[in-house]
């Protein structure tokens with residue numbers, strides 16, 4: 001029982017670390033790309049490859065237990081086709097549409113990666129006081145999402 005609880009905690013922590021760090025590292029590498037107009041397309045290749053990985057493993061066309069265990073809640077391959085897939089699609093969209101010209105992309109990814117990732121951690125830990133219009137979300141999670149996302153976006 002304790003082993004199962006520890007495994008579940010480690011899996012959730014692993015997923016959140018991947019959630020927070022993947023996108024932020026992706027954006028962190030944007031400055032090293034050249035100023036050419038094609039740079040954003042080269043940058044988008046990385047999330048695109050991961051998008052294909054998620055689709056292939058989400059439909060169980062191939063099996064990658066490491067991927068499934070690191071980014072899913074219950075270890076089901078089909079979970080890859082929801083949150084993780086939307087996540088990489090947003091990375092592609094922000095790179096192609098906003099890139100380094102507009103702060104919208106960086107701010108969006110700061111909120112999605114840093115903010116939403118920390119909201120889960122803080123909300124589960126300190127989220128007793130729920131927000132009025134959504135009993136699944138707490139003030140602790142929502143405030144931490146805003147603060148962390150804001151700090152990362154201006155960082």
Ligand SMILES: C/C(=C\COP(=O)(O)O)CCC[C@H](C)CCC[C@H](C)CCCC(C)C
Nearest residue numbers: 018019022025026046047050071083084087
């Ligand atoms: C766990 C993830 C999303 C789940 O969101 P939710 O279910 O909590 O709503 C993140 C999934 C990450 C993805 C599998 C891998 C993304 C890698 C990224 C495109 C490239 C990283 C760049 C490298 C580290 C320089």
Ligand SMILES: Nc1ccn([C@@H]2O[C@H](COP(=O)(O)OP(=O)(O)O)[C@@H](O)[C@H]2O)c(=O)n1
Nearest residue numbers: 116119120121123124127136137138141142
């Ligand atoms: N604003 C928020 C966001 C999440 N949370 C907590 O974090 C858990 C996961 O929320 P989430 O929205 O990140 O979960 P996903 O729907 O993204 O998988 C929730 O069930 C809440 O316990 C919170 O308390 N307040």
